Amino acid sequence: AQKVTQAQTEISVVEKEDVTLDCVYETRDTTYYLFWYKQPPSGELVFLIRRNSFDEQNEISGRYSWNFQKSTSSFNFTITASQVVDSAVYFCALIFLPGNAGNMLTFGGGTRLMVKP
């Protein structure tokens, strides 16, 4: 069975602090994709990143960075110099292949990040 765990339900930081959101996943498949989505207070889901299981290179996009480690089945997300606009719920999600005919996403429970001024 596939499972995504985001153990941190809520994190509160002060603006300009760095913060890391943890994501641990379980899958027996060797081929899979991992995603991060952001859900701001307005409610929509915003795609942030996709990573496939064969690409363990870390990625940086502005203040955002992602650390993918297959050895520990983790795909952690770090925000550097956090800003109030980063306040949102962040979801980690997994698609396993093959055998997933509909490319179904399995979501973690989400981490609510609150950045205080």
Place this chain on the structure above:
Amino acid sequence: NAGVTQTPKFRVLKTGQSMTLLCAQDMNHEYMYWYRQDPGMGLRLIHYSVGEGTTAKGEVPDGYNVSRLKKQNFLLGLESAAPSQTSVYFCASTARTSGGSDEQFFGPGTRLTVL
């Protein structure tokens, strides 16, 4: 290009009433999905469709039905609403790719309250 749209945005039902949620996408995507979001549980898949005329059950299908008569539309029906179906419902779509997986594009959500 509107992406994924959902109708209605809000709805209040009484127990036992029925309703249909409409999802439309203009990206010519093959795959469409209905999720529900409950506090602390992330999004859970209700039903999905891999093409016009086909549907399949997801993780939490009980109490819901779906139809995909047109490629661009995916309808979610509640025949007899229950308070346990109070939730935020999201529709999503994605393109069919060979050997890979694109991101899913989500609609703005429908907040449903069942009294």
